Amino acid sequence: MAVDHRQHHLQFVRSALAVLTSPLQRLAQLPVTAVDWFSETFATRRRLRDDNDALREANLVLKARLQKLDALEAENLQLRNLLDSSIKVGERVLIGELISVDLDPYTQQVTINKGSTSGVYEGQPVLDAEAVMGQVVHTTPFTSRVLLVTDTSHAIPVQVQRNGLRTIAVGTGRTNQLELPYLPINADIRQGDVLVTSGLGGTFPPGYPVASVSTVSRRAGEAFPHVLATPQAHLDRVREVLLVWTMSPLQVLQAQDQARSEEPAAATEPVPAPAPGPSGAQAAAPPAPAAAAPAGKPKPAAHGRTPAAGTRGTGPKPPAPTKPSHPAPAGGGAR
Amino acid sequence: MTTALTPRRGTAVIVLTFLIAIVLAVMPLPEWARLYRPPWVTLVLIYWALALPQRVGVGVGFVLGILLDTLTGTLLGQHALPLSLVAYITLKTHQRVRLFPLWQQAVFVLGLLVIERLLRMAAMGASGRDTPGSEFWLAAVAGALLWPWAYFVLRDLRRRFRVS
Numbered sequence: 001m002a003v004d005h006r007q008h009h010l011q012f013v014r015s016a017l018a019v020l021t022s023p024l025q026r027l028a029q030l031p032v033t034a035v036d037w038f039s040e041t042f043a044t045r046r047r048l049r050d051d052n053d054a055l056r057e058a059n060l061v062l063k064a065r066l067q068k069l070d071a072l073e074a075e076n077l078q079l080r081n082l083l084d085s086s087i088k089v090g091e092r093v094l095i096g097e098l099i100s101v102d103l104d105p106y107t108q109q110v111t112i113n114k115g116s117t118s119g120v121y122e123g124q125p126v127l128d129a130e131a132v133m134g135q136v137v138h139t140t141p142f143t144s145r146v147l148l149v150t151d152t153s154h155a156i157p158v159q160v161q162r163n164g165l166r167t168i169a170v171g172t173g174r175t176n177q178l179e180l181p182y183l184p185i186n187a188d189i190r191q192g193d194v195l196v197t198s199g200l201g202g203t204f205p206p207g208y209p210v211a212s213v214s215t216v217s218r219r220a221g222e223a224f225p226h227v228l229a230t231p232q233a234h235l236d237r238v239r240e241v242l243l244v245w246t247m248s249p250l251q252v253l254q255a256q257d258q259a260r261s262e263e264p265a266a267a268t269e270p271v272p273a274p275a276p277g278p279s280g281a282q283a284a285a286p287p288a289p290a291a292a293a294p295a296g297k298p299k300p301a302a303h304g305r306t307p308a309a310g311t312r313g314t315g316p317k318p319p320a321p322t323k324p325s326h327p328a329p330a331g332g333g334a335r
Numbered sequence: 336m337t338t339a340l341t342p343r344r345g346t347a348v349i350v351l352t353f354l355i356a357i358v359l360a361v362m363p364l365p366e367w368a369r370l371y372r373p374p375w376v377t378l379v380l381i382y383w384a385l386a387l388p389q390r391v392g393v394g395v396g397f398v399l400g401i402l403l404d405t406l407t408g409t410l411l412g413q414h415a416l417p418l419s420l421v422a423y424i425t426l427k428t429h430q431r432v433r434l435f436p437l438w439q440q441a442v443f444v445l446g447l448l449v450i451e452r453l454l455r456m457a458a459m460g461a462s463g464r465d466t467p468g469s470e471f472w473l474a475a476v477a478g479a480l481l482w483p484w485a486y487f488v489l490r491d492l493r494r495r496f497r498v499s
Contacts, residue, residue, distance in 0.1 A: 010411055017405040024354065024406065028361045103361075104407045105369045106459065106467050111408075138408070145408050152465050173465055175366075236366060 011138075018140040025111070025143070029099055092245040094118060096126075098238065099143060108134075108151035108171060112241055115142040120243055123203050127242040131209040131232035132156065132197060136243075148235055149210065150175055158210050159198035163188055166198050169211060169229060175236045178211050180227040187225065191216055195229055205244060343390065345498030352379050352489065353399060361406050370470045373478040376403060376414075377421055377451055381444060382489045384425040385433055387498070396422030413458045417451040424450070437483050445479035 096114040103109045114120050116139040124136040126146045134148040149156050150171040158169045158180075165188060169178040183189060193213040199206025211229035218225045356375040364372060376399055383391035400415025407414070424447060425432070432443055452475050460466050492498070 014405055014411065017401065021402055021406050024357055024402075025361065028358045028363070032363055104409045105372075106464065106471075107408065109408050153463070 015140045094243045108148040125204045128233045128238040133233045157198045157200040158195040161194040178229040345496045348496045378485045393422045417454040441482045444482045448475035448478045
């Protein structure tokens, strides 16, 4: 046990065993799959129509927002170019599905159906449709285990969206609560504030919503306020998750350098045409990678791989706050 | 007993009951019921160690524990160590416990389950996790309450397929 906890020599043993036991997982999942199948097969026409309507509406709203986003993204890139600062972090996503298997009830973890064969790596951020869910802590070829942000051994660097105040959100072991133990008593934080990832620590990409502050209590005579937040991800209900590949600014620069040495022509303008160009071509490739890939056609695939490899190097021991093995010291004291 | 002399039979039944127990142990349950999930694998292990001590023992307990550890994502050994100990105690006492009336057996099983939980709690504490609250012990009680039922089912299975 100590060997497994302190060092990581047993990782491959674990992976091998996990491959052996995966049929059992499938078996345990069977009832849930069956129920899903039934409810999908025997859905009423009316319900389907209602669903369809709701989705169409949502789609319309999202499309309208996307139009604005495209314009904003182009503008952002231009401004950053003017400032000559590092370009936006590049991202690639993959959709994974939760495997309905109960893990130890005293850790907040879930299993998903994508593993290292799909390029998933340890330390990879996992999101749902609303917000950040957690990070991958163990991968096998076909499945991986995700530590949720609410686990007691998980801490995530966040930022208050309203005023940019940076702090760390620590899990409490309950699916609907995070704690912010490291705030001074006079910190400007209120109920309802939205916490987004700050990008410090390098594990999570900056700017994704994490939680909203639910209670702030300042008691006279105490040095720290007692701040609790509710995760915005539906940690207990979600079925599909997004796996994100991020590139740190350094990696982006490296990729840029590579691109420069490969195609000197593109060197003068690292962020070329595709972004500003609106309309048809843009609509065909909506998500972020369009903005991320600085140079022409062969790049996107390579980009996908570079960050994975790069982060795997530093993966098992990510920098300071997001270390998944020990809770932050103040976590126990505040409770 | 003459079982030591007779050839081994019904390995498939033993393996199958263990597999079913493992699947039950990771089967998704509604959130409120998760804490009361009886330790199926431990119950089945106790039964077979009582009924066939010459076949099911500490080694089987250890292997089962490792499988459970990988399935539930706990530290390797967090299930294996308690299960080995439970198998050992059962082996040491099986001749007495077999003669107990059923309710007394249930009390014995409760003791074993509590020991198992104690060891798991120690492992959790040693690896820096929060120590769980009082609801942690409810699973042991649920397991003990289920013992008579598990006992009858497994005994009928054993007789039916003449596992020896």
